[in-house]
Amino acid sequence: MNNPSGEPSNTTPCPRDHTRGDAAAEESEEDFRLVGLAQKGDMGAFDELVVRHRGKIYAMIRNMVKNDADAWDLSQDVFIKAWQALPRFEARARFSTWLYRISHNAVYDWARKRKIESAGELNDEIFDREKIDSSAKTAPSFVESPDDALSTSELRGKIEAALGKLSADHREAVILKDVQGLSYKEIADVMECSIGTVMSRLFYARQKLQTLLKDEYESR
């Protein structure tokens, strides 16, 4: 699933997606501009790329590893690896998709190391070892009433607990699709598998989540 270096090869052509709207297209163009500058050694441009994408990468990794401290460290590793691999980035995929792919490798490498350290099997318990931190800081994009905020927080906890019961592959597929909003093709590129495999993982992941969240899901 991973390449040995943990760096994406970026060989799958992925034309720039203009179906996401002008804002997303502009954001992507700005990323490419900053990447060009960073490739020439402009550290300020790379810093800006980190600031633009750290929230998405941290959120994705946190949903995968369920531990704030590990997610914080792993997110930093992702950007350091991205800087190392930056000369080989050819802008055939969106920069954010490329970062998700590095994140995917970083998370699986982390899980593998945890497995070796604990001398256990590589299974989903590695991802579930730490309890969900319900008091974690969040940056909601809208202001909620106290009642709504409490309700959202409770539901979030239930969704995160349900996600924890999925296999790592199923969880990642549903996070990338339904939380991060990636297309099937982008998910296939990140997870280094076929679109058919993504479809299958997503189908079973959603089915299981709907079963686990039946009460919440039907009340809405």
Place this chain on the structure above:
Amino acid sequence: MNTNPDETRLALWLDDELTGADLADMEAWAATRPEQLAAREDIRSFRKMMAANLPASEEPPYPDFFLSRVNQGIRELQHAAAAPKAATAFPFWKSWMMPLAACAGMVLAFGVGKRTAGTPGALAVVPSISPIVYTPEEGVDAQWFSSASAGASVIVLQGVSAIPDSTDFSETVYVPTARESDRTATRETDSKDSAKQ
């Protein structure tokens, strides 16, 4: 669209990924299939629930420190990458200049040693990569000093507000019990137990 779509096309339509003519074809096909329209609504409502409760972007704690750590990691990589290059930069000189350089170094060290004999070694700012000293409180300045000869590192904080006398440090400091601090305690207890037996 008379024939049924393949699985990939159907999945893309269910997830609202089709556009243009492909989308129009699928809409025409699905118009007479309420179960497919219901399945699409089901997926839409699931996506909406997930997106409403799990943020797609979440700023990591201490974002400025986060960026500093990334920069520090990059600097360390650059430092590590430069080291082997420097090591192989003078293979030609190695063969005949090394003994000469060693002698010159010894003479220089002897001269410097004679001049500085009797004076205490001063703390020096380490010229290579220094650790980041993060001060979350505004107005606090931190400086890091290290002396290899003294085997000591000192962090000087300026601008920290005074700690009140009422602060109870016992709540923040781990104080080992006598048993924990005395490595022989367990052994003695064990030997007493075995003597009783």
